[in-house]
Amino acid sequence: MKKRILQILKIIIGLYILLCGLLYFFQEKLIFFPQKLDKNYQFQFGQKFEEINIKASDGKLLNGLLFKAESSKGLIFYLHGNAGDLSSWGDVAKAYTDLNYDVFIIDYRSYGKSEGQTNGQNQMFEDNQTAYDELKKKYSEDKIIVLGYSIGTGLASKLASTNNPKLLILQAPYYNLTDMMKQKFSIIPTFILKYKFATNEYLKTCKMPVVIFHGNQDEVIYYGSSLKLKEEFKKQDTLIMLNGQGHNGMTDNEEYRTELKKILTK
Numbered sequence: 001m002k003k004r005i006l007q008i009l010k011i012i013i014g015l016y017i018l019l020c021g022l023l024y025f026f027q028e029k030l031i032f033f034p035q036k037l038d039k040n041y042q043f044q045f046g047q048k049f050e051e052i053n054i055k056a057s058d059g060k061l062l063n064g065l066l067f068k069a070e071s072s073k074g075l076i077f078y079l080h081g082n083a084g085d086l087s088s089w090g091d092v093a094k095a096y097t098d099l100n101y102d103v104f105i106i107d108y109r110s111y112g113k114s115e116g117q118t119n120g121q122n123q124m125f126e127d128n129q130t131a132y133d134e135l136k137k138k139y140s141e142d143k144i145i146v147l148g149y150s151i152g153t154g155l156a157s158k159l160a161s162t163n164n165p166k167l168l169i170l171q172a173p174y175y176n177l178t179d180m181m182k183q184k185f186s187i188i189p190t191f192i193l194k195y196k197f198a199t200n201e202y203l204k205t206c207k208m209p210v211v212i213f214h215g216n217q218d219e220v221i222y223y224g225s226s227l228k229l230k231e232e233f234k235k236q237d238t239l240i241m242l243n244g245q246g247h248n249g250m251t252d253n254e255e256y257r258t259e260l261k262k263i264l265t266k
Contacts, residue, residue, distance in 0.1 A: 027194060028117075028118055031195060032083075032111075032118055032151075033082055034083075034107075035112065037085055037087060037113050038113075041087070041113065043065065043086065043087060045090050045091070045093070046094075047067060047093065048068045049066060049067045049090070050068070051064075051065055052064045052065070052134075054106070054130060054131050056109075056116070056126070056127050056130055058116070060109065060116035061113075061114065062107065062109070062114045062115070062130070063106070063112055063114045064086070064107065064131060065104070065105050066102060066103070066104045067090070067093035067094075067096075067104075068102050069096075069098075069100045069101055070097075071100050072101065073100045073101055073143065074102070074144060075102045075103070075135060075138075075139045075143060075145065076101045076102070076103045076104070076147050077131075077144055077145065077146045077165070078096075078103055078105045078148075078152075079105075079106070079128065079147070079148040079149070079155045079159070080152050081150035085112030085113075086112045090105060092105075092251045093105065095251050095260070099260070099261060099265065101264060104131075104135055108124060108127070109124075109127065120194060120195075121197060124155060125155070125159070128158075129159065129162070129163075132144075132159060141163065141165060142164075144166060145165060145264075146160045146165045146168050147171070148169075148170055148171065148173070149171040149250070150172050150220070150221065150247070153171065153174065153199055154173070154174065154177065154198070154199045156168060156169075157170065157203055157206065158202045160206050160208060161203070161205045162205075164207060166208060167208055167209055167210075167211065168210045168211070169210075169213070170210065170211070170213070171214075172218055172250065173199050173221070173225060173229060174199060174221050174225045175200050175225045175228045175229060176199055176201070177195055177196055177197045177198075178193060178198070179228075180221065180225075181193055199229065203229065203232065209236040209237060209238070211240065211263060212226050212237075212238065213250060213256055214241060215243075215244070215247065215250065216241050216243055217245060217246050218245070218247045219246055221247060226241075227239075242255055
C-alpha cells in the first residue's frame with residue numbers, strides 16, 4: 001500500500017514539474033494574444049493619422065500610428081493591452097484627440113504589422129524606449145503623457161520611470177505580474193515567470209504625477225491591485241475608482257472621460 005502511494009506521489013510530482021516546465025517555455029502564449037495584419041493592410045479611421053515604422057535595435061520594424069488633433073497640446077504615448085492590434089486599438093485615439101492631444105499607439109512585436117517575436121520583458125522595454133525616443137524628436141518631453149492600459153500599465157510605468165514625461169496615466173493596472181500569478185494560479189511557483197512587470201517598483205522612481213483609473217468590477221485585474229499601489233503613492237498621485245466598471249471599455253466610460261478632461265485641461 002505504501003509503495004502504491006509513493007508511486008502515485010511520484011506521478012503527481014512529475015506531472016507538476018512537467019506543467020511548470022511547459023508554463024515556463026510557453027508563457028508568452030498565455031500572456032500575449034497578438035492579432036497579425038498583412039503588411040499591405042490599410043488602416044481606416046475617421047480622423048487624421050500617420051503610419052510610422054520604427055526600427056528596433058535588432059533591425060525589426062515596429063509599426064505604430066500617430067493620430068493628430070486639430071490643435072495639439074502635446075502627445076499621449078499609449079501602450080495597449082495584451083490582445084488585438086492597431087486596427088482596433090486605434091479607436092481609442094478619438095477620446096484624446098477630442099481633448100487636443102495627439103496620440104501615438106505602437107503594436108508590440110508579433111502584433112499587427114510589427115515584426116519579430118516577444119521573447120522577454122527587457123526586449124519590450126527597449127522597444128518602447130526606442131519608440132519613445134523617436135517621438136521625442138517631434139514633441140518636447142514636458143508635453144508627453146505616457147498612458148498604459150492593462151498589460152501596458154507595467155510597460156508604461158517602466159518607461160515613465162526612466163524618462164521625464166509630463167504625466168503617467170494607468171488604466172486598470174496590476175501591482176505586478178507576480179502578484180497577479182499568486183492571485184490566479186497560486187499553486188504555480190512564481191520564479192518561473194519571465195515577465196515580472198513590477199509596476200509597484202517602477203512607480204517608486206517616477207518623478208511625474210501618476211493618475212490611476214480602475215473599475216471596482218474589474219474581472220481580469222482585481223481592483224485591490226490599485227489599492228496596493230495607492231499605499232505607495234507620492235503626494236501628487238491619484239487613484240480614481242470607476243464604480244461598476246469592468247476591465248473592458250473604460251475609454252468609453254462617461255466618468256472616465258469627465259475626469260480625464262479635468263486632468264488634460266489643467
